[in-house]
């Protein structure tokens with residue numbers, strides 16, 4: 001799979017996959033990836049290396065949450081060249097998610113709409129897979145993304161996150177607390193200072209770095225408040241951002257409900273990344289995600305303030321060779337723009 005060049009993917013494989021229902025295509029691809037033997041990956045150029053939270057990242061490109069919710073293809077993400085993979089959203093108990101159909105392609109926009117609602121095999125199914133990968137040849141960083149079960153009453157949601165932390169935190173390089181999916185009723189209400197204090201105030205003892213994933217649909221004052229609260233609660237970073245419920249504002253006309261991802265999200269995500277970077281004065285590492293389809297998009301998010309970036313929809317439209325080609329182009333772009341490393345480029349747009 002990783003050796004499939006972009007023209008072959010666009011000309012042959014993508015039309016076949018796009019003739020199938022999006023979720024069927026997703027599961028087919030994922031099971032093929034899960035069976036792939038580990039492939040040797042060329043070392044990343046030194047310009048792409050970075051160090052965050054005392055950890056080395058061989059390159060800044062990560063798999064965004066949602067692609068490998070149940071951690072079944074960990075080895076493949078390394079073989080495709082990612083520097084890290086965010087697995088999940090993982091819920092405490094297994095749950096089926098929303099009724100189908102619940103994923104829709106918008107090919108003319110290079111976008112997707114999904115209202116999956118956290119289908120998850122649950123943390124007990126996922127844990128042994130991560131343990132196995134850790135014992136095996138997996139060297140890339142693994143982030144785990146946590147969400148509550150749909151039928152968990154509001155007053156128990158914080159307890160769901162605690163249960164996930166207790167069971168899975170020891171297996172994670174870092175943790176992403178997802179309070180920004182538009183597809184679990186009430187979840188986005190947790191994006192408030194009071195609720196954040198409730199969620200994170202009880203976390204004590206040693207744990208891996210903990211990040212908050214936010215929606216692009218928060219207005220700027222609310223986002224500013226969340227940044228202040230994240231600093232107050234000593235969170236380790238923010239993932240900016242999840243899918244959007246906006247349509248016309250981002251140039252899309254579709255009546256399907258759910259979260260929109262892909263190209264139309266890019267500029268909105270970048271604006272939110274810049275807001276978080278400015279408000280936190282670069283003190284809180286940001287993972288920039290939303291609408292990245294190529295190296296220029298990635299560097300744009302980095303220059304706006306992201307220390308690492310992630311993508312999902314880009315992989316659907318550009319194929320598995322995207323990561324290798326992005327790393328090459330990103331290295332060239334950095335050199336051309338006079339940056340000796342990713343960290344030199346982080347937030348450089350905010351300083352000009």
Ligand SMILES: Cc1cc2nc3c(=O)[nH]c(=O)nc-3n(C[C@H](O)[C@H](O)[C@H](O)COP(=O)(O)O)c2cc1C
Nearest residue numbers: 064065066089114241242261262290291311312313
């Ligand atoms: C089909 C699909 C499922 C997703 N599932 C999750 C999820 O379970 N948890 C989460 O935090 N984000 C989820 N996301 C959001 C992505 O992680 C990412 O934030 C968003 O798609 C924007 O990035 P992109 O434009 O590169 O796709 C999902 C996205 C898609 C397209």
